[in-house]
Amino acid sequence: MSRQPLLLWLPLMFALGKGTLFDFHVIPTRQSYQSGESLCRGLGYDGLAIISSPEMYRYALQLTKPLRTNDQTCGVYVGLRRNSVETHLMTWDDGSSFAEDTPWLVDISLYPQLDYGVLNRAGDLTLSSGTWGQYSLCGNHNNLPTEAQGITAVGQQPDSVSSSLSVIKVPSYMECVLLCGRDCRCRAAEFNSNLLTCMILSPGSYTGLKASGQSQTFVRNGYI
Secondary structure (H helix, E strand, O other): OOOOOOOOOOOOOOOOOOOOOOOEEEEEEEEOHHHHHHHHHHOOOOEEOOOOOHHHHHHHHHHHHHHHHHOOOOOEEEEEEEOOOOOOOEEEOOOOEOOOOOOEOOOHHHOOOOOEEEEOOOOOEEEEOOOOOEEEEEEOOOOOOOOOOEEEEEEEEEEOOOOOOEEEEOOOHHHHHHHHHHOOOOOEEEEEOOOOEEEEEOOOOOOEEEEEEEEEEEEEOOOO
């Protein structure tokens, strides 16, 4: 019989000086994408906010909820856009790709003419031409906080692993969890105490957990 996982909350980020985990700021007036980005930079931010991890996304939802729920016709611009004319790929403004389980409202391949990311009133990501007046969420792109929230499954390891993002030598389980927090694509991280390795897994790369006496697995909270 497999052991039941021991569930432990593991928040791994100290709050910033203002009592928030991420340095975001809402501009509550309607602007084009470029105007909102310019206003953010004028306030000392790097530009529009990156919400590439589930933790960033949940905080962005919380911060923008009053605007999104009180104005049924308007969304919030974020720092997500097509990165070049040649590739037409959507990337965050720090150059990172969006995660496979990012909560898109639309199939972005069907709208190649729309280049900019917007949080809609329900909190899903959708696309815009950038000319329509929307609210804006500002943020800093460098030295983003490393936060990962989830549960620890003691004596459990991922089952039916199809692929991994990386396998890295680490001295402890806590270091393994921190590695997961540094990679917005990570949804689980298994620490093997015999091998002193950390396996980082992306969304959909394993089917569940199974018993393993030498393993502890961190299962990160996903998007909601």
